[in-house]
Amino acid sequence: MTMVQALRSAHDVMMGRDEDVVVYGEDVGYFGGVFRVTEGLQAKYGKTRCFDAPISESGIVATALGMAAYGLKPVVEIQFADYFYPAMDQIVSEVARLRHRSAGDFAAPMVIRMPCGGGIYGGQTHSQSPEAVFTHICGIRTVMPSNPYDAKGLLIASIESEDPVVFLEPKRLYNGPFDGRHDQPVVPWSKHDMGKVPEGYYKVPLESAAVFRPGKAVTVLTYGTMVWVAERAAIDTGIDAEIIDLRSIWPLDLETIVNSVRKTGRCVVVHEATRTSGFGAELTALVQEHCFYHLEAPIERVCGWDTPYPHAQEWAYFPGPARVGAALKRAVEV
Template sequence: MNMIQAINSAMDVMMERDDHVVVMGEDVGYFGGVFRATAGLQKKYGKTRAFDTPITEIGIIGVAIGMGAYGLRPVPEIQFADYIYPALDQLVSEAARLRYRSNGDFTAPITVRSPYGGGIFGGQTHSQSPEGIFTHVSGIKTVIPSTPYDAKGLLIAAIEDNDPVLFLEPKRIYNGPFDGRYDRPAKNWTAHPASEVPEGYYRVELGKAATVRAGEAVTILCYGTMVHVVASTIEELGIDAEIIDLRTLVPLDIEAIETSVKKTGRCMIVHEATRTSGFGAELSALVQERCFYHLEAPIERVTGFDTPYPHSLEWAYFPGPVRLREALKKIMKD
């Protein structure tokens, strides 16, 4: 399966297992979604369990929160992560706080799916990476898979979770490891089966990172598309790097990060989102706090630029092999 098929399979499995699981969003019903991630679900489960909504993100999330509070497990889709901002108040003020405000009487077991990041030349309105906004909000879990196997297992775990989960899907790798422009998939991935996705039910636990590649020279922390970019670059350079795929940003597997950095003594952080206040800043602070006396060089960050997302120049915006090589040379030299 590619990632789209794996995500579709996860929703199919959960809708079959649990009548309380419903899928909703713009064009997710009859049409099957812009990227076809919900294809066939309405035909199989009917219009009351896989249904289209008006073009109103605040309405989609507000209704989903109410449905979740009264016993359902909604899986609303926001067509692109860039469109999620009108729903920010519902997610932050209602979904994230519902359990606490009600003293545990109500929860918001909703899983908000959304394609995010670049890869389709979507520019400023279809290519943003807003994960840092949500990792700042207590009460929301943030998940970003990098392979079809993880996408299915993590989505199943998210749907079963009793708290709100933001499930961001890197559209650049929807149909495979890469679209073949500048990057190549890594050849030797032992921990990440890229295509072998079981048909039935399985879970990938939230809050557990994956070691994509074991190494001794430097720890590289990444997630989503950047896992592939890092792995292919490391292969080309021949550096004995340990690559950690975070998989979930909140909850974060800080133990795995700490163990790796203390072993290698060096740390590089890679993400597609803009640099300032990106999640890499939090990672850098955590590594500094927990691993300071083990560090042999300053922590390096390779990220998107602090500019509005470019349209025709998106491949220059992406952290890629050239920028990764420069950062690695710097960190290995110190």
């Protein structure tokens, strides 16, 4: 399966297993979503379980919260992650706090799906990576898969979670993995092991990172599209890098991170979002706090520019194998 097909399969599996699961958002019904993730669900499950919503992100999230408190399990789509800002008050003040402000009487078991990141020349309003914003909100889980197998398993786990989950989907990975040097996938998912996705039900546990590539020389902490960029950088440089795919960005699997950095003694953090106040800063602080006496070199960060998202220079903005490779060399040559 492609990531699109895997995500669609997760919806299908959960809608078939649990009639309380409802899917809605901008163009997700008849049209099947701008990226076709929900294609065919309305025809199969009807207009009361998969339907279109007005262009009102605040309304989409607010009604999902009401449904979740009532006992349903809404899975809503914000068409692009860039569009979540109108819903920010609902996410921060209502969704994230419901369990606490009601002393546990109500919960918000809901998923907010958002295609994120660049790769489609969408410019400033269709290409942002706002994951760091959500990790700062207590009460919200933040997830970003890097491949179809994880995407399906993580989405199923998110739907079953009793906590609200922001589920970020890297658009560049919808049809195949990228190495950061091309605007087309390196290989289609159908030819990659991580494109082998079971048809039925399975879960990938939340808060569980994956050792994407074992290594001994340096640890790379990353997620989403940058997992594949980091792999290409390791191959190009010949450096024995251990790549940790966070998968669940927050809460994260700190044990896997610490074990890897203590083993290698070196760390490079990579993400697509802008550098300043990006999630890489949190990762760097955590590594410094937990692995200080094991570090043999300064922690490196490779990130997007501290600028508004550039349209024409999209592929220069992304951290590519050359930039990541240079950071790997600096880390191991100290």
